[in-house]
Amino acid sequence: MSDRVIYLFLGLFGLAALVVPLLPVVLARFVAPKRPGQEKLKPYECGMEVEGDAWVQFRMQYYLFAILFVVFDVEALFLFPWAVIFRAAGIPGLIAIGAFVGILALGLIYAWQEGALEWE
Amino acid sequence: MGMILPEWINTLIRLVIPIGIILALAPVGMMYLTWLERKVIARIQDRVGPNRVGLYGLLQPIADGIKMLTKEDVVPAGADPICHFLAPVIIVVPALFLFTVLPFGPRLVAASLTTGLLFFVAIGSLGTLAIFMAGWGSRNKFSLLGAARTAAQLIAYEVPLVLSLVVVPMIAGSLNLVEIVRAQQGRWFILTPWGFTGFFLLLTAGLAEVNRTPFDLPEAESEIVAGFHTEYSGMKFALFYMAEFLSTLAMSGLISVLFLGGWMGPLLPDWLWMSLKTFLLIFVMIWIRGTFPRFRIDQLMGFAWKVLLPVSLANILGAASCVLIAGFWGNLLAALLVFGTFLVTTQLWLQPKPQLTTRWVQVGSS
Amino acid sequence: MRIYGLELLRGLTITLGHFINSYTIGFRRTFRNRMRGQVRQHPADKGVFTVQYPDERLRVPERFRVLPVLIFDGKKGEQWKQETERCTACGICAKVCPPQCIWIVQGKDPATAKPVAKASEFFIDADVCMNCGFCAEYCPFDAIKMDHNFELGAEERHVSHIFDINKLHVSTEYYAETHPKAWGEEQVRRKAEADKKAATAAAAKKEAPPA
Structure with missing residues (x-):
C-alpha cells in the first residue's frame, strides 16, 4: 500500500472507530434508567455540602512542568530525524546532536539546582 | 475476483477488512484483559478471583458489560455537557488507532506507515486531552484535581518515553515498525545493553503513560475518589476503562515490537508469537500492579524528571557508543554510562533533605 | 552509596511466589480438603485461602453462638x-x-x-x-x-x-x-x-x- 492509501485507511478507520464508543453510549440511552434528581445532579463531594466552584486557578507548579515538557518534547522531536540517519551522520552528527542535547541537559541541571523539579 | 471487480472496490475491501478486524477484536481483547487482570491480581493475593459467571468466570466481562449498559448515566447539573460527553469518546478513538500500526506479522499490519513509531507516540498522547476534558467538563473538584495531576504526570513521563524510543530508530535506521522488527532478525534488541535499558525505561514510562499502578495517581481512590472520572457512570465510565486497557494492550504490543523481536520466534505462527509476547508483558504489568504501592505525587514527578530523563539521555549516548565503538568495549561503555547515571541520579534524588530549622525572632525588639 | 531498585526486584519475587503457590499448593490442598470434607485455614498455610462460601463452609467452634x-x-x-x-x-x-x-x-x-x-x-x-x-x-x-x-x-x-x-x-x-x-x-x-x-x-x- 502506498502512503496515500494508508492515510485514506487511517481516515476511514477514524470514522469507523467512532462507532466503538458511540454505539454503547447511544444504546445505554435506550436501556438505562433516567431518574435525575436535584441531589443526584450535584457534584460529588463525598456527601458534604458543595463548597464553592470547581473551576479555579491551578497552582504555579503545573506551568513550570509544562514549560519543561515543551522544551524536552521538542528536543525529542529533533532527535528522531537524527536517529534515523544516525549511521550515515556518523561522528560529526553525534557531536552536533550531542552539543544540542548537552545544552538542554545543562538546562535540566540548572532547573534541578534551582528547585524547579521539587513538587512541594 | 480481481478481473470482475473494479480496482477501487478491491482497494476498499482491502481497507475495510482490517478496520473490521481491529474494531471487533480490540474490544473483545480489552474485555478479557479485565478478566485476566482480576484473575492474576487475585492469585497474587491468595484469592481465586471471578469464578461464578461461566467456567472460570469467563463470562464475567460480558456480565459486567451488561451491568454497565443498564446503569443510569448521570451528568452533573453544573457540568459542561459537550465536554462531558465528548471526553470518553475522544479517549477511546486514539486508543483504537494505536492498533493500526502494530505489526502482528510481516504482512499482518493494517497501516505500515513509514513514520509508524512517531505516529504511535503522537496518537498515544492524545489521551491527555480527553482526560483533561473529562476533568474540566465534570465541574467537580476531584475531577479537576485528578485531571491536572494526570496532565502533569503524562507530560512528565512523555519525555523519557519518547527519549527511550530514540535508540530504536538509531540502530534499526527506520521509524517503520515492520522494518524495526526486521532489524532484529539476528538479535532481539533487549539483548543489547542499550536495548535492555530502553526496555525498562519504556516499560516504566509506558506504565505511567497508561496510568497503571504504581503510577495510577489520576485515579488514586484514597485521595481524590476516582480522579478525572469521578462524575462518570454507566457506559461512559466503562469507556474510560476500555481506553485504559486498550492503551495497555497497545503499549505492551509496542514494547514487544521494539525490543522483544515482535512476531519473530521459532515454530509458532507470526501472530501467535506477537500475541504471546504482548500477553507476557501484560502479565508483567499486572504483576507490577500486584506488588507495588502507589507513588506519592512528588516522588512521581521526581522520578520522571530526575531519574528517567537523565538515564534515557545517557542511554542514547550508550547506543551511539555501541555502534561507533563496535564490540565489547562499546557495550561496556554503554552499560557503564547508563548504570553510572542511574546510580548518581538516584543518590541525588533520594538523598536525605537537610532538616529545616526554625529560627525564632522576637518581634519589635530592635 | 546505595543501589536503589534491588528491593523492588525482591518484592516482585515475593508476589510471584504467591502467584505460583496459589496454583501448585492451592490445588493439592483443595483436593485434600475435599477428601476430608472441610476447608482449613491456618496462618502457616500457603496457597489460595478463599472459602467458597455456599459450597464450602468452615466448621464453627463448638462455643460459637448465634440464637x-x-x-x-x-x-x-x-x-x-x-x-x-x-x-x-x-x-x-x-x-x-x-x-x-x-x-x-x-x-x-x-x-x-x-x-x-x-x-x-x-x-x-x-x-x-x-x-x-x-x-x-x-x-x-x-x-x-x-x-x-x-x-x-x-x-x-x-x-x-x-x-x-x-x-x-x-x-x-x-x-x-x-x-x-x-x-x-x-x-x-x-x-x-x-x-x-x-x-x-x-x-x-x-x-x-x-x-
Missing part, C-alpha cells in the same frame, strides 16, 4: 410435645435477657385446663437478640441453648424473624451433634444429680418408714 434454641428430649425429625419439652416456663431467661427479646406463655393441662410448668408459647425476636447467651447460662433446666445456625436471612423482619416455639425447638440429638463436648458434660452432671437425688430419696424412705 438461642429450646431443647426437647427426642430424636431429630421428631415433633416436640408437652411431655418431652424441657422448658418449665419459669421465666428466668426472659428476666435476665439484656435486650428483653423473650416472651413466654405458660401452658395449660389439656385435660384439666389448669396451668402446668410447661411453656405453650415462646417467642424470641431474632433481630433484638444480641447473642449474649445469658439465657442459656441461667436456665436451671438445660432447656435453652445457643445454636450454631447463622444463616438467618429473610426478606422481611416482622414475621420471619420472630421465632416461635415450633421454630425454636430442636431435639437433644441435634444438640448433642452440634455441641458434643457440652452435651457430654451435661450428661455427666445430670446423672450425678439424679444419683444424689435418688440416694437422698432412698435415705429419706429408710429414716421415715410409712406409718
Whole structure:
C-alpha cells in the first residue's frame, strides 16, 4: 500500500472507530434508567455540602512542568530525524546532536539546582 | 475476483477488512484483559478471583458489560455537557488507532506507515486531552484535581518515553515498525545493553503513560475518589476503562515490537508469537500492579524528571557508543554510562533533605 | 552509596511466589480438603485461602453462638410435645435477657385446663437478640441453648424473624451433634444429680418408714 492509501485507511478507520464508543453510549440511552434528581445532579463531594466552584486557578507548579515538557518534547522531536540517519551522520552528527542535547541537559541541571523539579 | 471487480472496490475491501478486524477484536481483547487482570491480581493475593459467571468466570466481562449498559448515566447539573460527553469518546478513538500500526506479522499490519513509531507516540498522547476534558467538563473538584495531576504526570513521563524510543530508530535506521522488527532478525534488541535499558525505561514510562499502578495517581481512590472520572457512570465510565486497557494492550504490543523481536520466534505462527509476547508483558504489568504501592505525587514527578530523563539521555549516548565503538568495549561503555547515571541520579534524588530549622525572632525588639 | 531498585526486584519475587503457590499448593490442598470434607485455614498455610462460601463452609467452634434454641428430649425429625419439652416456663431467661427479646406463655393441662410448668408459647425476636447467651447460662433446666445456625436471612423482619416455639425447638440429638463436648458434660452432671437425688430419696424412705 502506498502512503496515500494508508492515510485514506487511517481516515476511514477514524470514522469507523467512532462507532466503538458511540454505539454503547447511544444504546445505554435506550436501556438505562433516567431518574435525575436535584441531589443526584450535584457534584460529588463525598456527601458534604458543595463548597464553592470547581473551576479555579491551578497552582504555579503545573506551568513550570509544562514549560519543561515543551522544551524536552521538542528536543525529542529533533532527535528522531537524527536517529534515523544516525549511521550515515556518523561522528560529526553525534557531536552536533550531542552539543544540542548537552545544552538542554545543562538546562535540566540548572532547573534541578534551582528547585524547579521539587513538587512541594 | 480481481478481473470482475473494479480496482477501487478491491482497494476498499482491502481497507475495510482490517478496520473490521481491529474494531471487533480490540474490544473483545480489552474485555478479557479485565478478566485476566482480576484473575492474576487475585492469585497474587491468595484469592481465586471471578469464578461464578461461566467456567472460570469467563463470562464475567460480558456480565459486567451488561451491568454497565443498564446503569443510569448521570451528568452533573453544573457540568459542561459537550465536554462531558465528548471526553470518553475522544479517549477511546486514539486508543483504537494505536492498533493500526502494530505489526502482528510481516504482512499482518493494517497501516505500515513509514513514520509508524512517531505516529504511535503522537496518537498515544492524545489521551491527555480527553482526560483533561473529562476533568474540566465534570465541574467537580476531584475531577479537576485528578485531571491536572494526570496532565502533569503524562507530560512528565512523555519525555523519557519518547527519549527511550530514540535508540530504536538509531540502530534499526527506520521509524517503520515492520522494518524495526526486521532489524532484529539476528538479535532481539533487549539483548543489547542499550536495548535492555530502553526496555525498562519504556516499560516504566509506558506504565505511567497508561496510568497503571504504581503510577495510577489520576485515579488514586484514597485521595481524590476516582480522579478525572469521578462524575462518570454507566457506559461512559466503562469507556474510560476500555481506553485504559486498550492503551495497555497497545503499549505492551509496542514494547514487544521494539525490543522483544515482535512476531519473530521459532515454530509458532507470526501472530501467535506477537500475541504471546504482548500477553507476557501484560502479565508483567499486572504483576507490577500486584506488588507495588502507589507513588506519592512528588516522588512521581521526581522520578520522571530526575531519574528517567537523565538515564534515557545517557542511554542514547550508550547506543551511539555501541555502534561507533563496535564490540565489547562499546557495550561496556554503554552499560557503564547508563548504570553510572542511574546510580548518581538516584543518590541525588533520594538523598536525605537537610532538616529545616526554625529560627525564632522576637518581634519589635530592635 | 546505595543501589536503589534491588528491593523492588525482591518484592516482585515475593508476589510471584504467591502467584505460583496459589496454583501448585492451592490445588493439592483443595483436593485434600475435599477428601476430608472441610476447608482449613491456618496462618502457616500457603496457597489460595478463599472459602467458597455456599459450597464450602468452615466448621464453627463448638462455643460459637448465634440464637438461642429450646431443647426437647427426642430424636431429630421428631415433633416436640408437652411431655418431652424441657422448658418449665419459669421465666428466668426472659428476666435476665439484656435486650428483653423473650416472651413466654405458660401452658395449660389439656385435660384439666389448669396451668402446668410447661411453656405453650415462646417467642424470641431474632433481630433484638444480641447473642449474649445469658439465657442459656441461667436456665436451671438445660432447656435453652445457643445454636450454631447463622444463616438467618429473610426478606422481611416482622414475621420471619420472630421465632416461635415450633421454630425454636430442636431435639437433644441435634444438640448433642452440634455441641458434643457440652452435651457430654451435661450428661455427666445430670446423672450425678439424679444419683444424689435418688440416694437422698432412698435415705429419706429408710429414716421415715410409712406409718
